[in-house]
Amino acid sequence: MPSWIAGVAKGAASIVVTLLGLLAITFFMGRMLPIDPVISIVGEQADKATYDMVYHRLGLDKTLLTQFLLYMRDMLSGEFGEALFTGNKVSVDLARVFPATIELASFAIAIGIGVGVPLGILAAVYRGTALDHIARFVGLLGYSSPTFWLGLMGLIVFYAALGLVAGPGRIDVAYIDMFEPQTGLLLLDAAMQGEWEVFGNVFRHIVLPGSILGYASMAYISRMTRSFMLEQLGQEYIIAARVKGMSRWRVVRRHALRNILVQLVTVIALAYAFLLEGAVLTETVFAWPGFGRYLTSGLLAGDMNAVLACVLIIGLIFVGLNLLADLLYRLLDPRTR
């Protein structure tokens, strides 16, 4: 399968190019923003000697090219410097906030796929019926309501008024010492250690923000599934399968679904990327100690190290998801092999 290998090689090459581009952009962003990195370290009142010392230590007296090469070396080895607003190394902070966001986004995408795909298929198969209209309406609602507004409403109704779910944060303080986080994905950690009480508490925390984020991606996924499905159901090979004497649902499952899988993979990867993006607002509303909130705080504090590292990581995630979708695409569609 030489074309397959070529595809992977092309993917790898595109990752390298994108990475270089990202590094260049973040580097120049760092130089061009009106924030003096020295002053954010030493403070406004520092004397000239201290200022010069830090200036030298940061390598700002070297040529731009040398600076860029040094910057590349640091970034590639995960050496993002210190985050001044937390006092930790950025890499340490990221290792802590990242799993929180991944867990939230994965919970949401599970809802998005689990509800969105079946709903889209039903809407396509029963096109034009009440079911189709309801599915479309539900989707439209998810499309047009801002997630932070839904978040606030959700908190007011389900947390404050009904007390059905837990409030902001990932876990109640009382449960923190009851288990040892290993992966940082608390649901997984709790389940692996058999701490079902902790699991329950974590679940009650994640269910509201996760569902609200999931609703938005469900709306997107079901709409795309419907239109892909409609396109396939109009094809001749669907009629051919019916001529063979297969039931409508069997044709949908064995033929149409397999054909839209290829396109769905791309849509799901995109939806996941949107989720990470959407997490910025949702995390703020729900005080979720994740990546989005970390980035917001870093921006507000003018902390270049933290912000640049975050931008770099977001870029990498997009490239990674794209590459993954591309690989799956090749795997699923015999025509691309």
Place this chain on the structure above:
Amino acid sequence: MSEVLLNVRNLRVTYPGDDGDFRAVRNVSFSLGRERLGIVGESGSGKSTTGRAIMGLVQRPGRIEADELTLFDKQGGKTDLRAMSERGFRALRGQRLAMVLQDPKYSLDPVMRVGDQIAETHRAHLRSSKAEAYKASLDMLNAVHIRDPERVYGMYPHQVSGGMGQRIMIAMMLIAGPDILIADEPTSALDVTVQTQVLAIMDDLVQRRGMGLILISHNLHLVSSFCDRVLVMYAGQVVETCEAGKLHEATHPYTRGLLAALPQLGNRRHELPQLQRDPAWAADL
């Protein structure tokens, strides 16, 4: 023509449209025995739609109506296709009624191995095991003169040629041994030698198994030399039915026009005569 397999009386297919209903098939009547029945007619005359209506596969919002649409089995039992439920149709399709669709390129699932698509019909109707269906599929591929069936079994539709695709389609539709096969332009993508082979396969089934064959085609020559009887369709109606051998004696002006328009070897004409259509032909008969 011996015993009757299918009886069609006043079949009508209507597609509702924005400016009134479109009557794609108008009062088509014929009966089919263990024979080769040809349907010819120009593009859009309703040939495929007639076939699909018999299969119960006219896409919504199209409507099928008929005064009679009866399928007969070997014991002389009757099945009224008009009253057939979707579930009932499912049991008939593939096993008793089959149809080779017009375009093999689009009629095969692009992401499934062609062999599996053939085996699928076998498994659905004969409740066979995977191994049995595989074996039967290879036999079927052999029967439609495909060389190296093991290799072809594992190919995807984009890897097979047009002619192979058409034969795979035929294998897929014949594997459950239907009583009636509707073949919609089954040889249009084939070169002349393969065309002859494919026709021979179907002819064999008619002769040996007593299958009833409806051959839809544009090709008047082919139909008149291969079939027993020919229906000529124009604008949704059957304008003429005749014995294939006596096609040259046809009386309807449309059929005569078609015959006159055929290019003939050895008879050099500078220009092929164009068919002059008479609006009266489209009027309800």
